[in-house]
């Protein structure tokens with residue numbers, strides 16, 4: 001049941017505090033490796049009620065909660081597609097301001113925590129960096145070369161761990177390249193980004209990472225203010241909002257959000273899709289034979305195992321959701337994973353099936369805060385699969401070399417993806 005999974009997560013969370021590797025620390029705090037199948041508990045709960053009410057004190061114990069949650073006695077978990085959709089669609093009734101407590105101290109005031117008019121204005125401005133033209137340029141100049149460079153390192157070997165050697169590092173290199181950071185700083189940027197979002201487990205390191213990231217961005221921003229180039233910092237440095245330019249701090253906040261928003265998610269979603277395909281080889285073969293199946297394959301991967309299971313909203317007034325009364329100020333956990341496996345929307349929802357009837361999923365959320373980078377994420381996943389098919393003939397899972405089980409309660413992904421393939425000859 002859900003409570004049991006949360007207790008397992010709580011243990012993993014406490015243990016994660018002693019972990020020294022920042023990447024492993026964050027993974028463990030998400031329940032990766034500990035909570036394998038939260039879906040059974042979510043399904044059992046969803047069969048009883050569309051919105052599950054949880055006593056916060058009983059559930060979380062000694063885990064540090066955002067201040068907004070400490071004041072609340074209960075947490076409401078939206079579990080069906082319809083209730084999740086209803087929450088996300090209505091930013092006036094369900095605010096995003098809760099992120100100001102959890103992420104604000106390290107990221108700054110980002111669009112993620114803005115509501116209403118303010119959000120609309122900033123979003124319109126930041127969207128200018130994500131044009132179709134920019135996407136085409138990023139595919140050609142950044143995503144494809146970055147993915148090929150990682151594959152070059154193991155293509156002749158005949159075996160690899162695709163998580164450690166490809167899906168984990170490549171999206172953060174893409175974000176760093178988009179931003180315009182020098183190559184020499186990419187590894188540092190990755191570590192700092194993960195330390196930043198681990199602030200809930202290790203506040204001191206999170207705050208230090210926040211300061212260091214600003215130090216990393218500052219010289220690049222100053223240079224681009226003087227002389228713009230074709231990168232995201234230049235677009236942000238010269239974009240105008242009602243006649244005024246974004247301040248340095250506004251730009252830093254957006255850049256701090258991009259790494260976790262864009263890299264953690266894409267790394268995990270592309271790993272999950274690979275698990276789906278490599279454990280369903282009939283579907284893998286069908287996709288290899290017919291590239292037209294690519295878009296529906298990517299969407300099914302996101303529906304079946306979305307990388308980020310929960311997001312958070314706060315009720316702005318007393319309201320009712322799915323027949324359940326929610327008091328003003330109560331936190332609402334929006335369970336994207338449960339919504340994506342709602343049996344009233346999809347037949348046999350636990351099954352990975354690229355041929356299923358196509359209906360929009362909700363892995364990228366919906367409404368005002370729908371993912372700003374979703375087209376980029378889809379493109380990265382497509383290029384990843386195209387490259388693997390082209391470069392690694394006869395790609396298959398190597399079950400003896402390790403476990404590729406997907407796990408986690410908040411972020412989900414496999415810890416490893418050991419594969420074999422026909423080695424490239426020089």
Ligand code: HEM
Pocket residue numbers: 096111112113123175257258261262263265266269306307308311312363364365368369370371372373374376377
């Ligand atoms: C498969 C990969 C991805 C998934 C599943 C995903 C999922 C999401 C979700 C669920 C949200 C809504 C969060 C909330 O409202 O609480 C979101 C927002 C956002 N995402 Fe993504 N994301 C992905 C990739 C990316 C990429 C590649 C970027 C950019 C480089 C990105 C940038 C953003 C930004 C800036 C927001 C905030 C939008 C706003 O508040 O208006 N995401 N994403």
